[in-house]
Amino acid sequence: MPEHQRPAILLVSAEHATFLLDEFGRYQRDYELVMALSAEEAEYEAQAVVDSGAQVALIVTDSRLPDAEVGEAFRRWRTVVPSARRMVVPPWERFLDDAPRLRPGLGRGEYDAVLLMPRGVRDEEFHTAVVELLSDWGSTVAGPEVETVSIVSPAPDALTLGIRDFLDRMGMPNRVHTPDSDVGREILARWEGEIDSSAAQGPAPLPRFPLVNAIQRGLFAPESVREVATMFYGTPGTFTEQGGTEGTADVAIVGAGPAGLAAAVYAASEGLSTVVIEAEAIGGQAGTSSMIRNYLGFPRGISGMRLAQRARNQAIRFGTRFFTGWDVQRLSTGPTFTVHTEGGDVQARAVVVSTGVAYRKLGVPNVEALTGLGVFYGSAMTAAREMEGRDVVVVGGGNSSGQAAIHLARFARSVTILVRRPDVSESMSRYLINEIEANATIAIQESSEVADGGGDGRLEWIDVRDVATGEVTRRDAHGLFLLLGAEPHCDWLPDDVARDEHGFVLTGRDVPKDRWRDALPPASLETTVPGVFAAGDVRSGSMKRVAAASGEGASVVPLVHAHLEQTGR
Structure with a gap:
C-alpha cells in the first residue's frame, strides 16, 4: 500500500448513513471513511479502494440492507476484500428482532462481531470492539506504520521468513525492504561504512543478507533466528534475579506456551523468582493461531500472538525473566536443578516442564x-x-x-x-x-x-x-x-522422569505404582523426580487445549510452593 494512502473503513447503511459517518469520525485521522447505501454500492466502493492501491480494514454494516441479506452481502464483499474485518451493527429499535437472525452467521464466521449501534456519545464498549478488530487486521494484514525492526533482503528466503515469523509472533512490528529501496540503500550504506571501518586491513566483504536493523539494538547480519532472539533477550547464562542479584531461581519454566506463561504469571506474582526458557517465540504453538474463538472471556476471539503477548507482559510486570531461541539440552538433578543450554546454565530450586508438543515431520x-x-x-x-x-x-x-x-x-x-x-x-x-x-x-x-x-x-x-x-x-x-499431529518435546529430560509409551511425561497417579515414593503417588502435576513438574500438552493425559494448558500452568504453582517449603529451599 502506498504510504500516502490510508486504509479504509467502509460504512454501509441506507437508514443510518449520516449517524455512522459521525460516530466513526474519531478514526478519520488514520482511516479513510467510505460510505455506501446498499450492498451493491458497497461492493463498488470496496473495489474502488482496492483499485486505488489501498486496503479496506473494516466493513461496518447495518443489519438490514435494501438489496441483500447481510450474510449474502458479506459473501459478495469477501470476494473483493477477503482480509477486511467485518461488523454488523443493528440499531436499538431492531436489535431484539434482528439478533436471532444474525447469530447463525456469526457462528459460521461470516462476520466477526454483532454489536448494538451506539445510542449516544462515548460508547467506549462499542469502540473497544472496533479497535480490537482494527488491531487484529493491522497485526496480520497491514504493514506496520512504525517499524521496530527493519530487514533488508533481496528475496523471501527461508531465513528471512523465519526471522519475520519470530518477530510477528513476538508482536514486534517489522518490514522487509529490498536492497534497491530507499530504506534498503540507507541501511546498506550504514553496513558498508561499519564494515569499512572494521576491515581497514583488507577489502570489505560483500553484504550478507538478510541485514537486520533493530531500534536500540543496532545493525547486524544474523545467520539464524536465534541470533535475533538473543539480540533482544540475551542468553540464559546471564540470568539474575530481579534487582540484579546473581543466584538460583525459585522456579525455572521450560517452554512459554499457555501452560508456561500461566505458571510464570502466578509464580512471579506470588513472589517466586522465575525464569522462562523458550526454544522459539513466546506463545508456543498456540501463539501461531490466527484466531482462537472458543477461549473463555473473548467473545470476538483473540489471536494466539495477542494472548501470548498479554500473558508475557503480565509475567514481566511481576519480575519474570524470559530467554527465547534456546533449546534446553539436558536437566541435571541434585541439591538444586541445572537447566543446560548452549547459551549457559540456569540454576533453579524447582522446574516446570511445559515444552508442549512439536508437529510430526511429513517424511517425504x-x-x-x-x-x-x-x-x-x-x-x-x-x-x-x-x-x-x-x-x-x-x-x-x-x-x-x-x-x-x-x-x-x-x-x-x-x-x-x-x-x-x-x-x-x-x-x-x-x-x-x-x-x-x-x-x-x-x-x-x-x-x-x-x-x-x-x-x-x-x-x-x-x-x-x-x-x-x-x-x-x-x-x-x-x-x-x-500441522501433523503432536509429538512431545522432552528428549532432554533425564531417564528418572517417567514417560508413557508415546513419550509424554507421566505425573501424579498416572505414574506406575512401582515408581511411587513411600507407597504414595507424586502430587497431581509432579513427575517421578521430586521438584520437577509438568503442565500442558507435554503431560500424559492432558486435554491438548489452550484453556486446559493455562489451567494446569496456574495449578502447578501451589505444588511448587509446597515443594520449596518441604525442602526448605
Whole structure:
C-alpha cells in the first residue's frame, strides 16, 4: 500500500448513513471513511479502494440492507476484500428482532462481531470492539506504520521468513525492504561504512543478507533466528534475579506456551523468582493461531500472538525473566536443578516442564528439502501474506489446521485442507467446520495425504494420494502448511522422569505404582523426580487445549510452593 494512502473503513447503511459517518469520525485521522447505501454500492466502493492501491480494514454494516441479506452481502464483499474485518451493527429499535437472525452467521464466521449501534456519545464498549478488530487486521494484514525492526533482503528466503515469523509472533512490528529501496540503500550504506571501518586491513566483504536493523539494538547480519532472539533477550547464562542479584531461581519454566506463561504469571506474582526458557517465540504453538474463538472471556476471539503477548507482559510486570531461541539440552538433578543450554546454565530450586508438543515431520524427502521455501511446519503467520493469489494446501485435521486455513483464505486464491481421516469432524471442533463450510475459498479433501512435491527452487506442485484407493494425482501448490499431529518435546529430560509409551511425561497417579515414593503417588502435576513438574500438552493425559494448558500452568504453582517449603529451599 502506498504510504500516502490510508486504509479504509467502509460504512454501509441506507437508514443510518449520516449517524455512522459521525460516530466513526474519531478514526478519520488514520482511516479513510467510505460510505455506501446498499450492498451493491458497497461492493463498488470496496473495489474502488482496492483499485486505488489501498486496503479496506473494516466493513461496518447495518443489519438490514435494501438489496441483500447481510450474510449474502458479506459473501459478495469477501470476494473483493477477503482480509477486511467485518461488523454488523443493528440499531436499538431492531436489535431484539434482528439478533436471532444474525447469530447463525456469526457462528459460521461470516462476520466477526454483532454489536448494538451506539445510542449516544462515548460508547467506549462499542469502540473497544472496533479497535480490537482494527488491531487484529493491522497485526496480520497491514504493514506496520512504525517499524521496530527493519530487514533488508533481496528475496523471501527461508531465513528471512523465519526471522519475520519470530518477530510477528513476538508482536514486534517489522518490514522487509529490498536492497534497491530507499530504506534498503540507507541501511546498506550504514553496513558498508561499519564494515569499512572494521576491515581497514583488507577489502570489505560483500553484504550478507538478510541485514537486520533493530531500534536500540543496532545493525547486524544474523545467520539464524536465534541470533535475533538473543539480540533482544540475551542468553540464559546471564540470568539474575530481579534487582540484579546473581543466584538460583525459585522456579525455572521450560517452554512459554499457555501452560508456561500461566505458571510464570502466578509464580512471579506470588513472589517466586522465575525464569522462562523458550526454544522459539513466546506463545508456543498456540501463539501461531490466527484466531482462537472458543477461549473463555473473548467473545470476538483473540489471536494466539495477542494472548501470548498479554500473558508475557503480565509475567514481566511481576519480575519474570524470559530467554527465547534456546533449546534446553539436558536437566541435571541434585541439591538444586541445572537447566543446560548452549547459551549457559540456569540454576533453579524447582522446574516446570511445559515444552508442549512439536508437529510430526511429513517424511517425504523432496518436500522436506523445500522447508521454508513454500513448505512450512505450523501455521506460519508471516508466510500467509506471501500466498496472495496462490493455491495453498494445509495438511492436518485438528483445530490448528482449521484456524490456519481460515487465516490463509484471506490471502490465497484457494485453500485445500488434506485430512487422512474419512471424516474431519472426528478431530476438528464444530465451530471451525461451520466456518470453513461457509467460506467458498476453502475445501476439505478427506482420506488424502501428500505423496511427493517439488518445484524450481520453491514448492510449485504436490502429489496427493488417496489413502483408500492408492490413486495419486498432481496439483499446483505454492504453499504447503503441515500441522501433523503432536509429538512431545522432552528428549532432554533425564531417564528418572517417567514417560508413557508415546513419550509424554507421566505425573501424579498416572505414574506406575512401582515408581511411587513411600507407597504414595507424586502430587497431581509432579513427575517421578521430586521438584520437577509438568503442565500442558507435554503431560500424559492432558486435554491438548489452550484453556486446559493455562489451567494446569496456574495449578502447578501451589505444588511448587509446597515443594520449596518441604525442602526448605
